[in-house]
Amino acid sequence: MAYKFNFDLTRLPRTFFEELAKVADNKKIHKKAARLTRNLAKKFKVAEITGIPVNDGLIIIEDLLDVYIHNIVAKNEFKKTKKRALFLPHCSRKYMDNRCKAKFDPALSSYFCAHCSRDCPVNKATTYAKKKNYDVYVVPGGSCIKKILSKKRYEGVVGVACCEEAKLGLDLLSAYKIKGIAVPLIKNGCANTKFDMNMLKRSL
Numbered sequence: 008m009a010y011k012f013n014f015d016l017t018r019l020p021r022t023f024f025e026e027l028a029k030v031a032d033n034k035k036i037h038k039k040a041a042r043l044t045r046n047l048a049k050k051f052k053v054a055e056i057t058g059i060p061v062n063d064g065l066i067i068i069e070d071l072l073d074v075y076i077h078n079i080v081a082k083n084e085f086k087k088t089k090k091r092a093l094f095l096p097h098c099s100r101k102y103m104d105n106r107c108k109a110k111f112d113p114a115l116s117s118y119f120c121a122h123c124s125r126d127c128p129v130n131k132a133t134t135y136a137k138k139k140n141y142d143v144y145v146v147p148g149g150s151c152i153k154k155i156l157s158k159k160r161y162e163g164v165v166g167v168a169c170c171e172e173a174k175l176g177l178d179l180l181s182a183y184k185i186k187g188i189a190v191p192l193i194k195n196g197c198a199n200t201k202f203d204m205n206m207l208k209r210s211l
Contacts, residue, residue: 014057015193028079093132096200097146099132120133169195
């Protein structure tokens with residue numbers, strides 16, 4: 008968990024993220040970013056709905072905008088890639104104890120989903136991604152990704168993470184000359200984190 012505060016955007020309307028995508032597609036976004044983020048936070052009552060202090064809420068929205076902008080710019084090049092991987096955060100597993108049957112591989116510092124819980128977000132994402140011919144890694148932290156990328160060769164990577172971690176991950180992928188797409192968490196924390204499954208499917 009990179010942020011020093013917790014957030015839960017799951018109660019925000021889906022149109023909030025649609026508005027972010029529209030805003031991010033505006034070519035003059037960087038000139039208007041500060042005003043736009045404040046307007047969006049006010050329009051969707053982010054502070055009231057989430058209980059997040061205004062300044063923290065603005066940090067999240069600005070980071071979300073950065074991720075959406077990156078994804079829009081990177082989309083066409085990403086589509087050209089062939090060998091791909093999906094990185095999921097282990098904190099999105101339904102269970103964080105021995106009820107989760109995922110196997111951990113210390114050589115790659117990654118869990119591998121055992122499909123033990125039908126309603127587990129990691130199981131759903133893994134199942135869908137494998138049908139799309141992705142290699143799937145369930146990682147305890149962003150530092151594990153570098154270890155995997157040093158041993159495996161991928162052209163494209165989709166990563167699920169909080170926006171701050173996602174931005175660091177995208178920088179790492181750029182250094183490896185790998186095309187990357189980020190799917191931001193909409194609820195962070197050390198367990199039971201959440202991401203938008205529909206957005207993930209569209210990204211894959």
